[in-house]
Amino acid sequence: MTKKRIAIFASGSGSNAEKIAEYFKNHPTIEVSLILSNNPQAGVIARARKFQIPVVLFDRKTFYETDKITELLQNQHIDVVVLAGFMMLIPDEMVKAFPQKMVNIHPALLPKYGGKGMYGHFVHEAVVAAKETESGITIHYVNERYDEGAIIFQTSCPVVSADTPEDVAQKVQVLEHKHYPEVIEKTLNNLTSS
Numbered sequence: 001m002t003k004k005r006i007a008i009f010a011s012g013s014g015s016n017a018e019k020i021a022e023y024f025k026n027h028p029t030i031e032v033s034l035i036l037s038n039n040p041q042a043g044v045i046a047r048a049r050k051f052q053i054p055v056v057l058f059d060r061k062t063f064y065e066t067d068k069i070t071e072l073l074q075n076q077h078i079d080v081v082v083l084a085g086f087m088m089l090i091p092d093e094m095v096k097a098f099p100q101k102m103v104n105i106h107p108a109l110l111p112k113y114g115g116k117g118m119y120g121h122f123v124h125e126a127v128v129a130a131k132e133t134e135s136g137i138t139i140h141y142v143n144e145r146y147d148e149g150a151i152i153f154q155t156s157c158p159v160v161s162a163d164t165p166e167d168v169a170q171k172v173q174v175l176e177h178k179h180y181p182e183v184i185e186k187t188l189n190n191l192t193s194s
């Protein structure tokens with residue numbers, strides 16, 4: 001039986017990509033087949049090498065002005081596209097090519113603290129500034145707008161008044177690493193059975 005194939009897009013450190021690669025390393029039916037990045041300096045590249053996962057680097061022009069990346073995903077028989085700290089808006093054509101087959105993780109409880117410019121430390125700073133008593137993660141399908149696709153999974157962590165944005169970031173990252181691989185697995189299994 002051929003395994004279901006995941007492609008991960010990441011622009012930065014890639015700690016989530018690594019957790020996902022680790023989770024599916026010896027998985028009987030699912031594999032991480034490809035890691036793609038727009039950033040040749042991204043930490044995710046070294047992490048991919050560790051798992052011997054092929055890396056594809058591309059530039060902005062290729063991503064937005066050609067269909068090459070969508071075609072590559074199709075030629076590689078990718079079943080699900082996973083965004084893990086990918087900083088570019090996905091072009092319409094690519095979203096359409098993977099209906100309900102592209103997921104993203106956001107480090108807050110959407111619809112709060114989402115949208116353009118709400119990424120990384122900006123999210124956690126806003127959460128602390130608003131004196132929120134909780135934050136968390138949202139895993140959602142991707143559509144043509146930042147952070148607006150249907151929500152698949154959310155879970156929260158407490159935020160206390162002494163927490164700095166870095167403290168919140170740390171709590172949220174623990175949730176991301178724990179849940180993202182499992183939610184991807186479930187999403188793929190639902191695809192198979194439907």
Ligand code: GRF
Pocket residue numbers: 010012013014015016017084085086105106107120176
């Ligand atoms: C994560 O917080 C994720 O929620 C966000 O970008 C960050 C990526 O971190 N979309 P890493 O590169 O996986 O360490």
